[in-house]
Amino acid sequence: MLEIRELTRRFGDATAVDRVSFEVPAGQMTGFVGANGAGKTTTMRMVMGVLGINEGEVRWRGAPITRLDRRTFGYMPEERGLYPKQPIIDQLVYVAQLKGMGRVEARSQVQELLERFGLGDRGKDHLEKLSLGNQQRVQIIASVLPKPAALILDEPFSGLDPLAVDSMADLLREYTRDDIPVLFSSHQLDLVERLCDRLVVLAHGRRVAAGTVSELRDAGVPRFRLVLGGDAGWVRDHSGLEVLDLDGTTALVEVRRTGAEQQLIAEATSRGDVHEFVRVRPALSEIYREATA
Ligand SMILES: Nc1ncnc2c1ncn2[C@@H]1O[C@H](COP(=O)(O)OP(=O)(O)OP(=O)(O)O)[C@@H](O)[C@H]1O
Secondary structure, three states, X not given: OEEEEEEXXXXXXXXXXXXEEEEEOOOOEEEEEXXXXXXXXXXXXXXXXXXXXXEEEEEEOOEEOOHHHHHOOEEEOOOOOOOOOOEHHHHHHHHHHHOOOOHHHHHHHHHHHHHHOOOOOOOOOEHHHOOHHHXXXXXXXXXXXXXXXXXXXXXXXXXXXXXXXXXXXXXXXXXHHOOOOEEEEOOOHHHHHHHOOEEEEEEOOEEEEEEEHHHHHHHOOOEEEEEEOOOOHHHHHOOOEEEEEEEOOEEEEEEOOOOHHHHHHHHHHHHOOEEEEEEEXXXXXXXXXXXXX
């Protein structure tokens, strides 16, 4: 498990990351979200040791992280690091060798990954000849070579078409199945919702929400939708609830007093037919909006 404890980074008078703590457990995909400038890249850079830490620490497998530990991590930085004027395959094999792989093994793993990302016949091309999205695919391959102990990815999905998103998602799922912690930042909340087991939300350098997706969805004030056979107007007068929406036979309510929803359903059944009574959990996009408001 990767642990981020009370990390703080200042630039001059501005605090870009302010006592941020969260965990990236093995075998779970953790999404890292927040508005532009919230502090995601700065946090990831501190985790990877490319930026100094003012306060706090990063722990890996229960001990303070070392330079050697970080060398075993796969990292996709915001500034993509490959050379435009060199053949893709040579660069990727070089990256894999730098990380300790033998040449033959490196070539075969690179070729396999290129094929997986639909670039099997582009290995000899210079990077700059590829479209931006395909260059992004190559950057992804560079960051996952060879099999990493943990993955720290700064916006790995940006600029990818839906097919490449699927290939990337499949690859990340394989890593998490192999108990590798994965942390990735993204502005694509639908993707985060689809892929992540856990979520960390930053706003203005502070952590404003963190937990598993179901913990976060269950954390707010409970909301229920009630659909009746007849008019639902009487719900307005029911105590202990706030009516968020009322439309003919349907009411959306928020529970203000513990147990008020039980009294509501009892009254509803005594008045007539109840077609539906369900807990409504917010989508991640709603949680995000509320946490960062
Ligand atoms: N090298 C630097 N010098 C000065 N300020 C910096 C530096 N790097 C980051 N910052 C500031 O720190 C804050 C956090 O930036 P950061 O890049 O971490 O945000 P982010 O959440 O990754 O944003 P985005 O989603 O736009 O990539 C911003 O106000 C940014 O201007």
